Amino acid sequence: MKDFSQITDYIKSLYPEMDPVLLHCPQFLGNEKKYLNECIDTKFVSYVSHFVTDMEEQIKKLTGAKCAVAMVSGTEALHMAFVAAGVKPGEEVISQPLTFAATSAVIVNCGAIPVYVDVDRDTMGMSPKALKDFLENNTKQAGGKCINKNTGRVISACVPMHTFGHPCRIDEIRTICDEHNLMLIEDAAESVGSFYKGKHTGTFGKVSILSFNGNKTLTTGGGGMLLTDDEELAARAKYLSTTAKEPAKWGYYHKEVGWNLRMPGVNAAIGAAQLEYFDKIIENKRETAQMYKKFFDGLGIPFVTEPENSRANYWLNAILLKDRAEREEFLEYTNSNGVQTRPIWTLMYKMPPYEHCERTDMTNSEWLEDHLVNIPSSVRTSI
Structure with a gap:
C-alpha cells in the first residue's frame, strides 16, 4: 500500500475541528x-x-x-x-x-x-x-x-x-x-x-x-x-x-x-x-478548492477543477488516481485514518434495476468510475 499519510495530514489541517473529517458536514453559522x-x-x-x-x-x-x-x-x-x-x-x-x-x-x-x-x-x-x-x-x-x-x-x-x-x-x-x-x-x-x-x-x-x-x-x-x-x-x-x-x-x-x-x-x-450568507459559503468552498489544487499539484495528482466558461460551487471536491487499484488503496487508507472519502457512484447500467437499459459507448464514464475519488469538502468554519 502506498503512503497516503501526507494527504490525510493535510486534509486534517484544513478541518481541525472535525474528528473524523467528514466528506461534507453541514455548518450552521447564521440565523x-x-x-x-x-x-x-x-x-x-x-x-x-x-x-x-x-x-x-x-x-x-x-x-x-x-x-x-x-x-x-x-x-x-x-x-x-x-x-x-x-x-x-x-x-x-x-x-x-x-x-x-x-x-x-x-x-x-x-x-x-x-x-x-x-x-x-x-x-x-x-x-x-x-x-x-x-x-x-x-x-x-x-x-x-x-x-x-x-x-x-x-x-x-x-x-x-x-x-x-x-x-x-x-x-x-x-x-x-x-x-x-x-x-x-x-x-x-x-x-x-x-x-x-x-x-x-x-x-x-x-x-x-x-x-x-x-x-x-x-x-x-x-x-x-x-x-x-x-x-x-x-x-x-x-x-x-x-x-x-x-x-x-x-x-x-x-x-x-x-x-x-x-x-x-x-x-x-x-x-x-x-x-443570508450563501455568498460566503461559496467563497469559502472555492478557496478550499484552490488550496486543494495547489497541494495536489505538488504531489502530481490531478485535482478536478471547474470546466471552461464555468463558475462552480465545488460541492464535492475530487481527485483522479492512477487506476482502480490505487483508488481502492486510497479509500481504505483514508477511511481507516480519520478522513472520509468515497468513490464516484457505480454506473447506473451496472445495477440490476437499469442493466437492461439502452446505452451508448461509455468510455469516459467508466474511466471516471475507475479513477475518481471525492475528498472532504465541508465549509471550513473560519468564514
Missing part, C-alpha cells in the same frame, strides 16, 4: 436557530409557513428563475418536474449513467425508461457529442416527436446533471434537444451557486431542480426546489404537490390524484438563514 425558533413560535411549521415563500423568493433572486416551488427533497422536485412537464409512462428519457441513483429512479417511478449516453471527462456531465451521435444514429422525427428507431418508443425528455456542482455544456445540450424535439429537464441538484456562461445552472431547461439535502452546499436538512420560467408549469407542480386540493375557504375537494410533497416551514427556516 438558523433563531429562524427555526421563530417558525416554531408561529405554530405554522408546515408548507404554509412564510419561511417557505421567503425561501422561494430568495432562490428566485439567486438563480434568476421566474418561478420556484419548494419541495420535500430534490428527488421529489424532479418527480414533480417530470409530471408537470408531461413525461408519460412508456416514454423514454435520456440521462447519464454517472449520477446519483435518484435521477434514474424518478424516470422509472414515472413509468418511463432511461436511455444512457456518455459524459465528458472534463465536466463529468452529459456529453453533447455523445447525445448528438445517439440521436442522429438512432432516432427519427414523426409528428413532432422524437422516436427511438431501436424500440419504437417516444423519447420525450433529456436530463443532464451538473456533477459535483461542475456545470456541463448545457447550452450545447439545449440546442441539440431543441433540434430533436426533446424537453430539457436539468438535474441541478448538486449545483446551487454554480454558473455557466454567466447564467445559474437550472435556468437553461424547460424545468429544473435543486437539492438542499443535509450534505449539500445549501441545506434545509431535507428539501429541494423546482425552477422554471413557465408559470403554468410551476402552478401545475405546486397544485399537484399540495395534494391537488382545490382552493376553498374550508372545504376539501380534489379533482385529481395529487401528492403531499411541499417543503415544511421548519426546513425552509434553516434554508432562509443559510441564504
